[in-house]
Amino acid sequence: MKLRINEDSGLIKKGFTLIELLTVVSVISVLSSLMLTGIFAAKSKTRTVVCANSLKQLVHSWQMYTDDHAGSLAESFFFRDGRIPGKVNKHAWVLGSMNSQEGLFPQLNRTVPDAINPNGIRQGTLFPYNRSAGIYRCSADKSRTQERRRVRSYTMNGWIGGYPVAGQDHYRIMKKQSDLIHPPPSQLWVMIDEDHDSIDDGWFGVDMIGKVGLIDMPTDRHSNGFNLNFADGHVERWRLEDERSRNWDTLPVSNRPTNPDWTRLKTSTTGLKDEYRHQGY
Numbered sequence: 001m002k003l004r005i006n007e008d009s010g011l012i013k014k015g016f017t018l019i020e021l022l023t024v025v026s027v028i029s030v031l032s033s034l035m036l037t038g039i040f041a042a043k044s045k046t047r048t049v050v051c052a053n054s055l056k057q058l059v060h061s062w063q064m065y066t067d068d069h070a071g072s073l074a075e076s077f078f079f080r081d082g083r084i085p086g087k088v089n090k091h092a093w094v095l096g097s098m099n100s101q102e103g104l105f106p107q108l109n110r111t112v113p114d115a116i117n118p119n120g121i122r123q124g125t126l127f128p129y130n131r132s133a134g135i136y137r138c139s140a141d142k143s144r145t146q147e148r149r150r151v152r153s154y155t156m157n158g159w160i161g162g163y164p165v166a167g168q169d170h171y172r173i174m175k176k177q178s179d180l181i182h183p184p185p186s187q188l189w190v191m192i193d194e195d196h197d198s199i200d201d202g203w204f205g206v207d208m209i210g211k212v213g214l215i216d217m218p219t220d221r222h223s224n225g226f227n228l229n230f231a232d233g234h235v236e237r238w239r240l241e242d243e244r245s246r247n248w249d250t251l252p253v254s255n256r257p258t259n260p261d262w263t264r265l266k267t268s269t270t271g272l273k274d275e276y277r278h279q280g281y
Contacts, residue, residue: 047140048222051153051193052235054135058154059190059229061129062093071177074125076156077163077203079105092202093161094136096120098143098150099200115145121152124202140221143196155194155204155216159270162203165215170276171208182271185231189268192228195219198251206269207262213252214262220246230268238264 065074078092088095088106096114097105107114114120118133127133138153156162160174174180180188192204198217205215218226218238224246225239240246244253245261255262271277 047138048227048237050139051222051227052237054138055154055191055193055227055229055235056233057130057132057135058126059231059233059235061126062190063233064129065126066177073161073175073177073179074156075161076158077161078201079203090123091125093126093156094121094124094152094202097200098145098152098196100145105200113145115150115152116148118151138193138219138221138227141193141196141219150196152202153193153196153199153219154191155199155202156191157189157269158203158205159208160188160190165205165207165212168208170273172270172273174270180231182277183268186234187268188231188270189228189265190231193219193222193226206266207252207255208266208270210255210258210262210266213255214245214259214265215252217245217248217251217253218261218265 062074066072074093075089075091076093078089078095078097096108096117096119098115099105100107100113100115105114107117108120108123109117121127121133121136133151136152136154137150141150141153143150143153158165159171162173164171164173172179172182194204195217196219207213207215218228218240220226220240222237223239225237227235227237229235240261242259242261244259253259
């Protein structure tokens with residue numbers, strides 16, 4: 001601080017030097033930056049918690065559905081109905097696709113894209129157990145269609161109530177609660193927060209052999225990680241470890257060399273059928 005004498009009054013006045021002012025400004029700038037970083041981190045953590053809570057409510061709905069249907073598991077695949085060839089499966093947990101390309105994914109309503117049509121959720125088999133459409137979308141998901149937020153961020157393990165990946169029939173498709181053996185419910189994921197550039201229907205495909213790679217991709221919007229729920233009702237956050245999983249342009253994402261994110265995911269997806277478990281697969 002600099003002291004100077006007023007020539008008229010003879011009083012001593014105090015003032016800041018330029019260096020002192022710059023120092024104060026710098027300190028304020030650093031503190032502001034730290035505060036903003038803390039606020040951003042807190043918001044990010046809150047969104048992760050809200051997402052986890054949504055997934056917990058969804059897996060509870062899935063469990064209640066199973067209890068009400070004599071142990072049968074909710075179906076995951078919408079665009080193929082084994083009972084009526086060529087028709088969509090209206091008994092899936094959700095209907096429609098977040099991908100609005102009409103040629104690839106026929107829409108429920110030609111005037112409203114599935115991505116912003118809540119009827120795809122309301123007509124799903126789990127909706128009666130929790131009538132809040134908001135729990136189907138991650139709070140951190142900012143993806144939009146026609147300037148409106150998409151209605152869904154989550155997809156279901158394709159090996160649960162679904163169909164096998166082509167050429168992988170020796171792995172178990174779980175149709176009944178009694179099928180939840182390998183892996184056990186505490187290690188078997190049911191629903192996952194999928195990347196907005198990957199998500200379409202409600203079926204999340206996992207290549208159990210690894211030759212194709214990561215067919216569908218989890219999101220990285222939770223600090224390079226994603227949430228997923230498990231058959232016993234708990235929710236976890238997994239971090240994407242491989243650079244290829246965090247920065248990809250096209251699907252499938254390569255599994256050569258082996259991608260640790262694929263390894264972890266497939267281990268908790270399904271297991272070999274009993275007749276194949278001891279045959280070297």
